[in-house]
Amino acid sequence: MSTRTITIEVLRYRPEQDQEPFFQSYTVPCDEDWVVLDALNYIKDELDRTLSYRWSCHMFVCGSCGIVVDGEPKLGCKAFVKDYGDKIRVEPLGNFPIERDLVVVIDDFIEKLESVNPYLIPKEEKSIDDGEYLQTPAQLKAFKQYSMCINCLLCYSACPQYGLDPSFVGPAALALAHRYNMDSRDVGRKAREDVVASHEGIWECSFVGACSQVCPKDVDPAGAIQQTKITSAIDYVTSFLPGGNR
Amino acid sequence: MDVINTDIAIVGAGGAGLRAAIEIAEADPKLNVVLISKVYPMRSHTCAAEGGAAGVIKANDSLDYHFNDTVGGGDWLTDQDAVELFVNEIPRELTRMEHWGCPWSREDAGTVAVRPFGGMKVMRTWFAADKTGFHMLHTLFQTTLKYPSIKRLDEHYATDLIVDGGRVQGAVCLEMSTGKLKLVKAKAVIIASGGAGRIFPFTTNGAIKTGDGMAMAYRAGAALKDMEFVQYHPTGLPGSGILLTEGCRGEGGYLLNKDGYRYLQDYDLGPATPEPVLKSMELGPRDRLSQAFWHEQKKGRTAASKWGDVVYLDMRHLGEKLINERLPLVRDLACSYVGTDPVTDLVPVRPVVHYMMGGIHTDIDAATTIDGLYAAGECACVSINGANRLGSNSLGELLVFGARAGRHAVEHIRTTKPAADKLVEKQASDAEQRIKLLFERKGKERVSVLRNELTHSLEDGCGIYRSGDLIQATCDKVSEVRDRYKDVMLEDKSSVFNTDLFQVLELGAMIECAQTVAVSALERKESRGAHQRLDHVERDDVNYLKHTMAFYNPNGDPRIDYLDVVITKSQPAARVYGAAAGGQHI
Ligand SMILES: Cc1cc2nc3c(=O)[nH]c(=O)nc-3n(C[C@H](O)[C@H](O)[C@H](O)COP(=O)(O)OP(=O)(O)OC[C@H]3O[C@@H](n4cnc5c(N)ncnc54)[C@H](O)[C@@H]3O)c2cc1C
Ligand code: SF4
Numbered sequence: 028m029s030t031r032t033i034t035i036e037v038l039r040y041r042p043e044q045d046q047e048p049f050f051q052s053y054t055v056p057c058d059e060d061w062v063v064l065d066a067l068n069y070i071k072d073e074l075d076r077t078l079s080y081r082w083s084c085h086m087f088v089c090g091s092c093g094i095v096v097d098g099e100p101k102l103g104c105k106a107f108v109k110d111y112g113d114k115i116r117v118e119p120l121g122n123f124p125i126e127r128d129l130v131v132v133i134d135d136f137i138e139k140l141e142s143v144n145p146y147l148i149p150k151e152e153k154s155i156d157d158g159e160y161l162q163t164p165a166q167l168k169a170f171k172q173y174s175m176c177i178n179c180l181l182c183y184s185a186c187p188q189y190g191l192d193p194s195f196v197g198p199a200a201l202a203l204a205h206r207y208n209m210d211s212r213d214v215g216r217k218a219r220e221d222v223v224a225s226h227e228g229i230w231e232c233s234f235v236g237a238c239s240q241v242c243p244k245d246v247d248p249a250g251a252i253q254q255t256k257i258t259s260a261i262d263y264v265t266s267f268l269p270g271g272n273r
Numbered sequence: 274m275d276v277i278n279t280d281i282a283i284v285g286a287g288g289a290g291l292r293a294a295i296e297i298a299e300a301d302p303k304l305n306v307v308l309i310s311k312v313y314p315m316r317s318h319t320c321a322a323e324g325g326a327a328g329v330i331k332a333n334d335s336l337d338y339h340f341n342d343t344v345g346g347g348d349w350l351t352d353q354d355a356v357e358l359f360v361n362e363i364p365r366e367l368t369r370m371e372h373w374g375c376p377w378s379r380e381d382a383g384t385v386a387v388r389p390f391g392g393m394k395v396m397r398t399w400f401a402a403d404k405t406g407f408h409m410l411h412t413l414f415q416t417t418l419k420y421p422s423i424k425r426l427d428e429h430y431a432t433d434l435i436v437d438g439g440r441v442q443g444a445v446c447l448e449m450s451t452g453k454l455k456l457v458k459a460k461a462v463i464i465a466s467g468g469a470g471r472i473f474p475f476t477t478n479g480a481i482k483t484g485d486g487m488a489m490a491y492r493a494g495a496a497l498k499d500m501e502f503v504q505y506h507p508t509g510l511p512g513s514g515i516l517l518t519e520g521c522r523g524e525g526g527y528l529l530n531k532d533g534y535r536y537l538q539d540y541d542l543g544p545a546t547p548e549p550v551l552k553s554m555e556l557g558p559r560d561r562l563s564q565a566f567w568h569e570q571k572k573g574r575t576a577a578s579k580w581g582d583v584v585y586l587d588m589r590h591l592g593e594k595l596i597n598e599r600l601p602l603v604r605d606l607a608c609s610y611v612g613t614d615p616v617t618d619l620v621p622v623r624p625v626v627h628y629m630m631g632g633i634h635t636d637i638d639a640a641t642t643i644d645g646l647y648a649a650g651e652c653a654c655v656s657i658n659g660a661n662r663l664g665s666n667s668l669g670e671l672l673v674f675g676a677r678a679g680r681h682a683v684e685h686i687r688t689t690k691p692a693a694d695k696l697v698e699k700q701a702s703d704a705e706q707r708i709k710l711l712f713e714r715k716g717k718e719r720v721s722v723l724r725n726e727l728t729h730s731l732e733d734g735c736g737i738y739r740s741g742d743l744i745q746a747t748c749d750k751v752s753e754v755r756d757r758y759k760d761v762m763l764e765d766k767s768s769v770f771n772t773d774l775f776q777v778l779e780l781g782a783m784i785e786c787a788q789t790v791a792v793s794a795l796e797r798k799e800s801r802g803a804h805q806r807l808d809h810v811e812r813d814d815v816n817y818l819k820h821t822m823a824f825y826n827p828n829g830d831p832r833i834d835y836l837d838v839v840i841t842k843s844q845p846a847a848r849v850y851g852a853a854a855g856g857q858h859i
Binding site for chain 1: 312313315316317318320321365368369371372373376377378379380381382383384404407411415416418427450479481512513515516551555575589606609610611612669674720721724765767768769770771772773792
């Protein structure tokens with residue numbers, strides 16, 4: 028297997044000893060089919076035990092290893108070194124406080140995810156003995172894409188609005204609310220509306236679309252937000268019509 | 274040390290831990306649950322499961338079929354009372370997942386679709402494209418958010434169980450963001466910490482699967498059962514070890530050797546028909562398929578690649594539409610990692626360590642031998658998997674036994690009086706001392722070196738085929754590594770998110786698990802399921818129709834004991850695959 032020597036420049040920050048973040052360079056002999064995460068693991072095992080980063084599945088599905096590679100938010104396990112030059116710059120995700128090295132504090136996102144009531148709210152509880160809710164492949168398709176989110180937060184790192192105003196609920200949490208709203212088995216849209224259609228919700232999105240561009244799972248959070256805006260606007264207008272609830 | 278008081282603590286927030294938490298919250302909303310996990314719940318390795326979850330639902334199927342497939346698939350080392358209960362309860366559990374929103378793939382009529390899986394006589398595997406575990410995990414996690422009684426300690430690393438007077442009293446964990454130690458006092462503890470595949474160098478298992486919970490329970494006195502049974506999955510991507518789900522073969526993929534020949538027909542799995550037949554050829558059980566690879570390699574019929582010897586998975590005839598619809602992740606992974614598109618190319622694959630059939634010994638209520646301690650999911654051994662798990666049985670297992678663990682932990686609390694807890698604080702401070710020592714000591718053994726030696730030795734001695742002398746060499750190596758670990762070096766002395774520390778602790782757990790695997794393998798002088806010995810080639814029901822029970826010994830090899838297998842209605846017989854198995858034609 029052929030290898031290429033690559034300089035990996037990693038943004039380091041250990042709050043107990045560093046005044047501020049700085050770049051540290053490591054020389055890594057990379058196999059041609061390595062991903063950047065493999066290079067980080069090499070550094071950890073062979074060069075520097077003090078480097079910290081998150082990872083687990085190494086197959087694009089656990090969402091742990093979001094980092095910024097040469098300026099672009101990426102999954103460490105999906106950024107192939109063959110696509111980069113002899114020097115690769117690795118930084119923690121943007122728009123989140125750095126906890127240490129490549130590890131960022133994501134409490135804010137977790138709270139936002141929890142705030143959108145992301146679980147099925149059925150019209151009426153069905154007994155298990157009555158079997159499954161019927162859902163046709165077309166009904167499944169209506170929300171499937173939005174259920175693919177791995178919470179990797181690349182979209183938050185790319186979102187200019189979240190950078191400006193951290194109270195913005197943000198792409199992945201809004202896409203998740205949309206996922207349940209679009210599910211034929213769910214009637215919980217009203218319960219989610221408070222957060223989703225609030226000032227910090229969909230209306231804050233300026234539709235730059237950076238979230239959908241960086242998403243490694245083709246969730247298209249920008250599309251989800253756009254669709255939600257349309258339904259919420261229709262709701263708003265119809266609420267003034269005779270029989271509306273305003 | 275911070276002290277948190279709760280009713281029930283759960284170590285692990287994967288499928289099993291989350292299911293247990295919901296069960297408790299529904300059984301009694303007044304009970305407090307603390308859910309401890311070293312990663313955010315949705316990072317748990319359940320997310321990696323691709324293929325699906327087996328459960329009888331269609332008219333052409335029956336609970337007896339599922340029972341027989343599972344018992345025979347496990348080479349009669351399964352406990353039949355556990356299997357019976359499992360096959361009975363799983364359809365309801367999967368339906369409950371549907372009610373919670375799991376996006377199961379559907380038939381045109383809107384009913385849940387099923388797909389074929391290895392070793393199953395009838396199509397019964399529910400699936401959500403090829404991201405079943407991912408969808409189950411996110412559905413479960415999101416569902417837990419409905420219940421205020423479930424408190425999470427995300428990114429907390431559990432180090433020790435507290436057991437006083439034969440009764441579990443809680444667990445100690447490290448807050449990863451600060452390095453602060455916390456004592457979680459609880460009346461019952463459920464371990465749901467997942468498997469230990471990382472004790473091998475080449476595995477489908479994520480970095481977190483280091484057997485921590487198994488080792489914790491083992492050190493506290495619980496037995497690790499049937500640890501010698503390690504499943505190799507026949508189709509991993511060479512190099513990375515990333516899994517290509519059995520669903521590839523369920524949908525009709527072929528396994529070819531270097532001559533383009535469907536070699537499985539030479540191993541009592543044929544005949545080779547173009548359309549898949551259940552329990553035949555590519556849909557045989559995993560142990561037999563992985564063993565066939567080993568023989569092909571010996572015969573020189575595997576292909577050489579830059580990652581070593583491989584065979585090929587041929588999915589070209591399935592067509593782009595089906596692959597995109599049912600195996601999109603597989604396509605993505607194969608294109609990205611080995612540069613071959615299953616729509617147009619043969620994909621190189623080889624067997625890879627995938628699953629631990631063994632684990633913490635429990636009864637059918639998920640109770641361990643320690644009062645108040647329960648275990649469920651991959652870390653436990655009930656046992657429904659016996660000597661070889663059938664694909665798509667473990668996602669069901671973590672639901673059925675996760676729920677049972679929750680239910681019985683609640684029951685336990687209701688029926689037992691609080692115990693004396695004189696030693697709790699003392700044990701917690703002992704745990705603290707052990708970690709302090711790591712920081713103070715200089716140490717000279719490097720984690721990565723020890724880990725490397727350990728994992729490669731396991732592969733050498735406890736691989737697809739084993740023999741006494743090689744297993745012995747592995748046992749010796751593992752003891753050596755275990756000794757050297759006493760002088761392991763912690764290079765990073767900081768408190769905030771110190772991953773060096775977690776890797777040191779994980780290695781400690783890996784060593785304990787590895788030792789039980791090697792010693793249990795050495796003592797089992799027969800061949801059964803995934804444990805194949807070249808020096809004892811026959812199954813020996815007279816001496817070894819028994820579970821191996823390994824007990825912790827701080828100063829040497831584990832003490833090995835045996836426990837009878839529970840047999841209710843299926844007497845041990847020959848395992849039959851291929852034409853004679855009468856599997857459904859698809
Ligand atoms: C690639 C792959 C594909 C698979 N596909 C299938 C399939 O299609 N069908 C099927 O039935 N099975 C499949 N399996 C097997 C199945 O996915 C697993 O057995 C199952 O998901 C394990 O679930 P669990 O809840 O027991 O553990 P996990 O999901 O692994 O969760 C373990 C939890 O324990 C926590 N934990 C561990 N140690 C500590 C500690 N020290 N302190 C605190 N927390 C800790 C972790 O943070 C995590 O939350 C697959 C497995 C793999 C690897
Ligand atoms: S929407 Fe995409 S980018 Fe954002 S968290 Fe989900 S998977 Fe990641």
